[in-house]
Amino acid sequence: MTELRHRGGPADPDLQQQSEDKGSEAEDRMEKDGGVSDSDSKPDSGVPDVPAPSDDTPEVLNKALSGLSSRWRNWWVRGILTLAMISFFFFIIYLGPMVLMMIVLCVQIKCFHEIITIGYSVYHSYDLPWFRTLSWYFLLCVNYFFYGETVTDYFFTLVQREEPLRILSKYHRFISFALYLSGFCMFVLSLVKKHYRLQFYMFGWTHVTLLIVVTQSHLIIHNLFEGMIWFIVPISCVICNDIMAYMFGFFFGRTPLIKLSPKKTWEGFIGGFFSTIVFGIMLSYVMAGYRYFVCPVEFNNDSNSFTVDCEPSELFQLQDYTLPSVLQSFTGWTTVKLYPFQIHSIALSSFASIMGPFGGFFASGFKRAFKIKDFANTIPGHGGIMDRFDCQYLMATFVNVYIASFIRGPNPTKVIQQLLALRPDQQLYIYNSLKAHLTERGLLGALEEAA
Template identity: 75%
Template sequence: MNTVQALICLCTPVPAGYRSPDLQQPCPDRDSLPALCTRSGGATPVLSRHQPVFLLDRWKNYWIRGVLSLAMISGFFLIICMGPIALLLIVMTIQIKCFEEIITIGYRVYRSYDLPWFRTLSWYFLICVNYFFYGETLADYFGALVQREEPLQFLARYHRFISFALYLAGFCMFVLSLVKKHYRLQFYMFAWTHVTLLIVVTQSHLVIQNLFEGMIWFIVPISIVICNDIMAYLFGFFFGRTPLIKLSPKKTWEGFIGGFFSTVVFGFLLAYLLSQFQYFVCPVGFNSETNGFTVECEPSDIFVMQEYAVPAVVNMYPFQIHSIFLSSFASLIGPFGGFFASGFKRAFKIKDFANTIPGHGGIMDRFDCQYLMATFTHVYIASFIRGPNPSKLLQQLLLLQPEQQLSIFHTLQYHLREGNILPPAAE
């Protein structure tokens, strides 16, 4: 049986012994045929009057991916309605799962070496780094809450020293765990853990900081990455002809370009929609009177409708302009986070980080671009958006001694009178 005949038998759902008009001899058992009918293997499937199996499997996989994608998007909107604390908890959960998936890859590769304390120390360092980052965030954004609770005051005052002491304990445990025959491998896995912490935990912390600046800085970046992923996939599926990069053979220029324009339009419209609601644009704060978190404020200028001449006069929110830059990054640079992850998986000869989500792989497979996007958003806010925050300044002032507070009060009073903002002092 030649290659063409083998393809007809392999690629069509016919039983062994079946004789098709296209064949000169009956089909043998399918398992005895070579794996030729694959899209990635370079062979062109031969079609007969029967529906090819690979097409059925392909569409089945697309349906699974599509249904689960809709379920995840619906869950995302549900969590948004639950408020910033629910978002904080889900980010931490995703972070822990991503860390576990990457660490597990290293553990499986070198499990036969029986490295002492590797997994225990990896999780210990995760706890230490999370304590450092989230403790800083709590003290920075919720000073009023910290000031009310005596234990929190102590932890906030000595937070960095406690964090360093915890890390130092883990460092000493690692040194004590060194075994002569595994020195190099143990240091390799020590570096593996720390690079994973840098990629996952540090960038998850930036996601949380973006969230506390206003949920719009959390929702828009995540949504445009999801949009770009979906639209690039659809454009590539229907129009893709030109390969984009060897690391991801399924990526095409048609999908890349189609995803870019779709994402810019989607981001612009989403920014317009969310900019209308205080719930999304206000920074997350703590209300001492209600003992709860609040998202109420006077919206900043970038969330106030303004007129622009382009060349006709149009009304839009300044944040819509910022959304164009965010969408451009998500479309042009964001995919390189996915390419980086593809290279990593190829290096370890694995298809996905895990099998957590059917048709999608692991959690890290879905968030490889999100972490890069979160870092860019944080840098963008710090460089072009964020100004002095009166709430944070007030929190810092309340931490000072009474004499220091009086000194600042008199200095501020003097400058306000010099600027004719306050009336001159009575003689």
């Protein structure tokens, strides 16, 4: 990143002439003989001119809050817009998982745009070709790969029923690689003499952005298809922690937490932690009782539509838990009825409160590196979409890893779907192998006698 900033100013005319006369060998010599190099000890002053976002607070709010100090004015603007965003969040939950998936895609594209725009502010001064075009092309390729994998994995029956989808599914990875390879060749062809290093920096910039934004938004969709509760509870915990940490910090904050974010305080961090734990347990209790939230999204061949209906697993069935002796003496209760998911929600809430903010600290460090306050000015009082989702992407990765490590087991439905896609002779071979295995273990005979 430091090298990228050093390249932000005009190049030395003598070095340009030298590179024109002697080609790429002069570029290597330039680094050895005192040109701009990795070991340059000059201060990091070449920060690109990234335009600061303007104040786009609605005029109605500006007039209504004109008599308040800037501190309280910002408090009210953030509060009103937060309530509006939460209301919109509830609305899209009501519309169902498919709409949620499209919203995640839209958020991903906007976050990608905000980060790429910052890079472009450095890159455009050299009038070099294809940076934006290639960045968006790579975004298209990566989304094609990830969404194709998701459709094939979760909606296998639909894919096998439609001939075009079956062909695309069969050669999906080859097509994805061919698309990426085309972009790779276009990048190589776009290389311009004297600016190779900067172009490779921006190539890396694009790919790191894809890793941070696209890969993790894809994990959010995977969590969603496991059941909307795995999508809503983690996101809500991050939102709750963000709000409560801000509230505790605003009213009680005195002790700075980290230099990257001077406004973050220990009081806000601790208050947000306990508030989020309580909130996660309560929200999980409410949602675990509804099949709409706990059942995975599946494609129903009979109704030819996506459905959210199942027999809830043990994870979402009330069970008795014995309280520790300390709590028994304090509450007078011996046992309590809880959903097992509520126990897991404590882990989700803890991560959202302890590790989640580090996504925000990372984003703060990135913005300080470029001397900007926010990624954009999309949401008044909040900044850009990326400013709101910096913690969410880290949370999504944790939830996906948590489900794979502690929750998800073998899925009989997916196994059967894969078996039905085999040739008849392969199906018979598996049938005979399974029959022999069950007979050897004594299970098949016991089942026949019971029948």
